[in-house]
Amino acid sequence: MGLKKGVLVTFEGIEGCGKSTQINKLYKLLKKRKIKCIKTREPGGTKLSEKIRKLIINDLKNNEDNLTELLLLFASRANHFLKISKYLKKNYIVICDRYIDSTYAYQHYEQGQSLKFINFLQKKIDNNVRPNITFFLDIPASLSKRRIYSREKRDRFDKYNQKKMNNLRKSFLILTKKFKRIIKIDGTKDKNRVHNDIIQYLLNKNVI
Numbered sequence: 001m002g003l004k005k006g007v008l009v010t011f012e013g014i015e016g017c018g019k020s021t022q023i024n025k026l027y028k029l030l031k032k033r034k035i036k037c038i039k040t041r042e043p044g045g046t047k048l049s050e051k052i053r054k055l056i057i058n059d060l061k062n063n064e065d066n067l068t069e070l071l072l073l074f075a076s077r078a079n080h081f082l083k084i085s086k087y088l089k090k091n092y093i094v095i096c097d098r099y100i101d102s103t104y105a106y107q108h109y110e111q112g113q114s115l116k117f118i119n120f121l122q123k124k125i126d127n128n129v130r131p132n133i134t135f136f137l138d139i140p141a142s143l144s145k146r147r148i149y150s151r152e153k154r155d156r157f158d159k160y161n162q163k164k165m166n167n168l169r170k171s172f173l174i175l176t177k178k179f180k181r182i183i184k185i186d187g188t189k190d191k192n193r194v195h196n197d198i199i200q201y202l203l204n205k206n207v208i
């Protein structure tokens with residue numbers, strides 16, 4: 001893969017699968033090894049996009065206005081991508097919490113919004129700069145529910161029911177078959193073992 005142009009590494013999966021946990025572990029390790037990297041998230045990642053995130057999470061109601069949600073997500077991504085591409089050009093490893101595959105899973109597979117329209121907007125933003133590697137942390141919906149219920153603060157996405165969560169998981173599994181860049185990791189294992197699986201993959205691909 002080489003490191004000449006920066007690497008975009010995204011983390012995907014259903015709620016509570018361990019994305020934040022694993023991103024923090026990876027970021028800490030890369031920093032320790034003095035590898036140039038940033039961690040960022042979607043929706044969000046820039047001042048403007050974080051404001052849009054708040055609108056999406058706090059002000060929109062489930063199923064009420066899916067098109068508004070999709071357009072807000074892409075507005076936030078358009079701004080966020082400027083930051084992503086800036087760091088990729090500086091040869092950074094950009095670690096992003098959720099990205100295009102969440103749009104496919106939630107907005108296309110779950111909400112039934114047009115794939116053609118999603119891909120059109122995505123290409124407008126990234127001019128086909130897609131993630132180099134996507135780690136899909138796979139856990140069953142029942143485990144997602146258990147992990148999320150132990151949280152103090154829950155947002156509207158955390159209230160998704162188990163059936164919906166199971167459908168989302170299936171969508172990520174479909175995406176894994178569709179895109180070679182998506183690497184399925186068993187997210188049910190102990191946090192450190194999941195971390196090791198991720199590191200091992202990145203080492204094998206000469207990313208780190």
Ligand SMILES: Nc1ncnc2c1ncn2[C@@H]1O[C@H](COP(=O)(O)OP(=O)(O)OP(=O)(O)O)[C@@H](O)[C@H]1O
Nearest residue numbers: 014015016017018019020021147187188189190191
């Ligand atoms: N491998 C693991 N084993 C057991 N518990 C875990 C594991 N990974 C994460 N957890 C715990 O599960 C909860 C959810 O993890 P985390 O916040 O990393 O998930 P997430 O994918 O970022 O969730 P969200 O999509 O809601 O942001 C946390 O309490 C975390 O400590």
Ligand SMILES: [Mg+2]
Nearest residue numbers: 019020021097
């Ligand atoms: Mg998280």
